[in-house]
Amino acid sequence: MINFIPVLTFILAALFGMEVFDIRRLQGIAKVSGVVLCLAGILTMAFCKGPHLKSFNHHHLLGQGDSHSDQARSHSHIKWVLGTFLMTIAASALSLWMVLQGPVLKAYPSKLLFTTLQCLFSTVQSFFVALAFERDFSRWKLGLDINLISVAYGSIIGIGVSYYLQSWTIEKRGPVFLAMFMPLTLAITMILSSFLLGEQVTLGSVLGGSLMVGGLYSVLWGKSKEHVDI
Template sequence: MDTMKLYLAIILIRFIYAGMFILNKAAMNSGMNNLVFIFYRQAAATLSLLPFAIIFERKEAPHLSFVVFMKMFMLALCGITGALNLFGVGLRYTSSTLGAASFNTLPATTFLLAVLLRMEVVKLRSVSGTTKVVGIVVCLGGAMNYAFYKGPRLLSWSHHNSVAHKGSQHSNKTWITGSFIFLAANILWSLWTVLQGRVLKEYPSKLLFTAMQCFLSTIQSFFVAIAFEHNFSRWKLGFDVGLLAVAYCGIVVTSITFYLQAWIIEKKGPVFLAMFTPLSLVINIILSMFLLGEVITLGSVCGAVLLVCGLYIVLWGKNKEEGRSEIHQERQMTVLESTASEVV
């Protein structure tokens, strides 16, 4: 029964993320400014998270020093404000499918940055080390294929939804530009993921830590949006797809997925969760074709296959390495226990 709940939770998470890409793209196709959208999204996320963080962690939370606060500020600026705004620009230039596909490069780029920052070690002479390097190369190959090769059309769904069709077609120049913007956003996300671990050691209250970053990113996103969008009529929210996207991303994505992901990681670990990342891409390809009128090409299919294969190769190598590390630690403990018994 517990196993069934885990799989249902993972499928729900993947559908939530696929819906996020679809609604983001639909909101931008309807004319909503992507910078303004990020501000409202983070404001909604803050309002949904902060009360729970205060109720459940206020008494046990450690003292927030100025140094830790500034680290949180820089993390929010890099991994939330910077990454989400770049992601929004990339989404405007390309498609929701490419946005979902770019998510599959996150494990590879995160691992690469961890290696560059000397937080991970690559043993090229070991099978696991070589496998992870191969996986990264395959992931990057899939991303490059997505960016530079479209190929013939395979599937499309024509309908008369003006929101779906508006802005759904892109030139090769904007597509390539958007692909590199996605890459920059993923690098910032990966850097944010890698550096969060260090700050969490200083401030272990996870819910308050997340809520604080959402709050800081709301302020940052406001100044970014107001610097580029001076027409305040474009800041108005109506009862349309823009308001739905803001509420969905700010409340559903932030609150529900945060809880479910933490629960799954606690039960099965991060590798188990990451293994199902490509499911969002598959769901997104199908939904974007029907709801947004996006075209599925041979290049997008080939790129998706390479991205998924690269992701699983990296995860397999990482999992194998962690398994060997556990075996090595168990052997060391056995040796120490036997030595201690001999001394006694």
């Protein structure tokens, strides 16, 4: 569902008049073709698993991930309807927020303060959600281990810095330009999970990821040509 965000963002941006394309020109054809390729990659990953590919690295830095994979597979069908519904809402909300950031940043151009407000309200909301699901405060404690590193990296880089860069990118090039880079996250995640965690990658995932990356560069090429014409 996260990989569907570029397609949904393109549709919303077109409906709001923030993304213009002319199918009579090569640039417009490239942008539409890129979105179609991205959608084809999503469907390929969802419905075409294929054989597992052999990992080139047999000495994983963070240990074997087979036990975790087996456990995840055994619970993969539990509450999948609710999970799919919530992921659909999350992907739709994120796509809509990317599109709405364009007019918000025009009226409120201070990106640093804008990012600070985002993080502040997200922290407050996340606190109450976490409080509702986890009442044992002993599990909230962080020690000097990998958990502290993960939280620090996720909060500083994954949220603070990335939110600021997202706002900067949307202000400069628009929401579709930002959303189309999300397939790269998938490709990088597959590579790192294979080398660091020992997770098996399927042929369908590689083919789907390749289609989405191809769609990414097709859209970027079309937007770059439009930018040059302007």
